[in-house]
Amino acid sequence: MSSAPSVGRPRSGARRLPTGTARDEILDAAAELFAERGYAATSTRMIAEMVGVRQASLYYHFKTKEQILAELLESTVRPSLEYAAELSGQGLGPAEALHALVVYDVGVLLGARWNVGILYALPEIATEPFARFRAEREQLRLAYRRLVAADRPGTSEVTGDLVFGLVESVIGMRRDLPSLPPRAELQSSVAAAALRLAGLG
Amino acid sequence: MSSAPSVGRPRSGARRLPTGTARDEILDAAAELFAERGYAATSTRMIAEMVGVRQASLYYHFKTKEQILAELLESTVRPSLEYAAELSGQGLGPAEALHALVVYDVGVLLGARWNVGILYALPEIATEPFARFRAEREQLRLAYRRLVAADRPGTSEVTGDLVFGLVESVIGMRRDLPSLPPRAELQSSVAAAALRLAGLG
Known part of the structure; x- marks a missing residue:
């Protein structure tokens, strides 16, 4: 219990995250509840209780439940989007760049403690608080389309979309399969499959 | 208004489906509400109101909201599962059979009036009323694994799972893109992509 939260009473439970701030712990508890119980079935009170802070403390960090979900969703796409931007300056060939982005993106989707990507399908995502998430995810889709189409004018946009869908299918695998490969x-398997799909194998 | 529902008062609104039974219209209204508003936010009363029948009539056909969702979800996998069984007796080569199944399955997912597949990610799906849906979807996954692995002992199960994920990615495309190709x-595009992914192209 080295770093107490800046707002609210000390929490009664054990720390959820070894080095997390109160804000990180709220995000982590919300991710667990949203992914396991469902978004509609989770209240900010439940999140506060799980972290062991008062609701007022939670509101200090996040004004609404939507804002928590938006931040969680953005964390599933923003790192890969930033990585795609880095890659584009490195002068890699299309196959090498696509391989690197898929490896990174799959790592982000599998590496998060909770499988937040399953929440992409919530009808709420179409509303205003999720506009930035939607825009960032579309940018990531465009990055795939560009990499897949690179130097091959005949390549259809659909192929880029299918590679994007293939990468995101690890969200469903993580949800549905009793165990995953390391x-x-x-x-590596998804990256190799993406190259074959794109005809860059 | 040729076929009145067998139970309940005559509906006030226009028919939802030109040739549907009351049961079909309940399923159609529920699919629209679940997909557009969300499952948790939809009550059986809303479904009955949308169809224009009393709740008692709805309960005559479906005991619970879960039962309606289960039937909708099963309708997204059962036709493809039955088609996979038919295919297996036709002596097709692996590439031909995989191509046919993908074309059929994508047709089922895109052909439904509402994009019910987006509900696969609901946490409720892990509960008992959805056991049959889960089992049928797993059988369909196994059909893909078998077709992808056919006659090639070295092929990893993951490749079959990725083809399955690729096919289901049309659910996300239908949800996210402002327009889809015909x-x-x-x-055809998804089937060709699946063959390349599987190394059967």
Whole structure:
């Protein structure tokens, strides 16, 4: 219990995260509840209780439940989007760049403590608080389309969309399968599959 | 208004489906509400009101909201599962059979009036009323694994799972993209992509 939260009474339970701030712990508890119980069935009171803070403390960090979900969803796409931007300056060939992005993106989706990507399908995502998440996810889709199409004018946009869908299918695998291959192995398998799909294999 | 529902008062609104029974219209209204508003936010009363029948009539056909969702979800996998069984007796080569199943399955997912597949991610799906849906979807996954692995002992199960994920990614495309290519074109694109992914191209 080295770093107490800046707001609210000391929490009664054990720390959820070894080095997390109160804000990180709220996000982590919300991710667990949203993914396991469902978004509609989770209240900010439940999240506060799980972390062991008062609701007022939670509101200090997040004004609404939507804001928590938006931040969690953005964390599933923003790192890969930033990585795609980095890659584009490195002068890699299309196959090499696509492989690197898929490995990274699958790592992000599998590496999060909770499988937040399953919440992409919530009808709420179409509303205003999720506009930034939607825009960032579309940018990531465009990055895939560009990499897949690179130097091959005949390539259809659909192929890029299918590679994007293939990468996100690890969210469903993580939800549905009793066990997954080791993460590095699955990252390689999906990247190799993406190259074959794109005709860059 | 040729076929009145067998139970309940005559509906006030226009028919939802030109040739539907009351049961079909309940399923159709529920699919629209679940997909557009969300499952948790939809009550059986709303479904009955949308169809224009009393709740008692709805309960005559479906005992619970879960039962309606289960039937809708099963309708997204059972036709493809039955088609996979038919295919297996036709002596097709692995590439031909995989191509046919993908075309059929994508047709089922895109052809339904509402994009019910987005509900696969609901946490409720892990509960008992959805055991049959889960079992049928797993059987369909196994059909893909078998077709992808056919006659090639070295092929990993993961490749079959990725083809399955690729096919289901049309659910996300239908949800996220402002417009899709014509259905037949998308069926062909996904089938060709699946063959390349599987190394059967």
